[in-house]
Amino acid sequence: MNADLDATFSALADPTRRAILARLAKGEATVTELAKPFEMTQPAISQHLKVLEAAGLIVCRIDGTRRPRRLAKAGIEAMDQWLAMLRKGLEKSYDRLDNVLVTMGHQQKGKMQ
Amino acid sequence: MSKMTLKTEGETHLVVTRRFAAPPEAVYRAHTDPKLIQKWMLGPDGWTMPVCISEAKPGGKIRYEWANGKGEGFYLTGEYLELEPYRRIVHVERMYLPDPTPDNHVETRFDAEGTDTLMTMRMILPDAETRAAMLATGMEKGMEASYGRLEGMI
Numbered sequence: 001m002n003a004d005l006d007a008t009f010s011a012l013a014d015p016t017r018r019a020i021l022a023r024l025a026k027g028e029a030t031v032t033e034l035a036k037p038f039e040m041t042q043p044a045i046s047q048h049l050k051v052l053e054a055a056g057l058i059v060c061r062i063d064g065t066r067r068p069r070r071l072a073k074a075g076i077e078a079m080d081q082w083l084a085m086l087r088k089g090l091e092k093s094y095d096r097l098d099n100v101l102v103t104m105g106h107q108q109k110g111k112m113q
Numbered sequence: 114m115s116k117m118t119l120k121t122e123g124e125t126h127l128v129v130t131r132r133f134a135a136p137p138e139a140v141y142r143a144h145t146d147p148k149l150i151q152k153w154m155l156g157p158d159g160w161t162m163p164v165c166i167s168e169a170k171p172g173g174k175i176r177y178e179w180a181n182g183k184g185e186g187f188y189l190t191g192e193y194l195e196l197e198p199y200r201r202i203v204h205v206e207r208m209y210l211p212d213p214t215p216d217n218h219v220e221t222r223f224d225a226e227g228t229d230t231l232m233t234m235r236m237i238l239p240d241a242e243t244r245a246a247m248l249a250t251g252m253e254k255g256m257e258a259s260y261g262r263l264e265g266m267i
Contacts, residue, residue: 022121
């Protein structure tokens, strides 16, 4: 369980891999199709896919000579979790920023008086 | 005050928007002045930022260190690429967990809407254009290290 969780989180710590998951959320894609928007070499993309596959986040389908990848159910859940975590962290930060801005506004008014 | 939005855009972008009840000048300052950043850029409750370096000029360094008071922590380093006072910030950043993640390219815009500010933060993954810009600003060493690591994985 812990090992799985570690694999998931280290797989998601990499923004390129998160972007690959985001792309696969829109439908299956081959290595060539994935390499294009990231301007990365196919071997570099393949390496990222290997990490994602090992973490159980994506699965490979065999279609003749093509090997399209798609999101596994765990991948969808992990992506949702990561986005929820990011969203929660940012929301907390921006709520604090609201208060900082109120204080800054008071200081500005104080200076003008 | 208003709800934050977070959505993916295209294939390599993540976009966050949030409205603030203050003019762009104040929101911009809160994003660049280390003393102000330390007060809010903390994520979930229970974390503090004991170290905050923010040299708000092109090529200026960024370093944020977070700690939770239980001996756990992590940090981020980055560089400012472009600053248009009170309107727009472009920077790159990477997280150390403890190994560095590839560079995240971030553009933050501050648009006045009446007496409020609409902030739009767009996170962009490295592409050829960014790599060229980084080389031009003399940050090739850091980038080379990142890409070298990437190539090492092949």
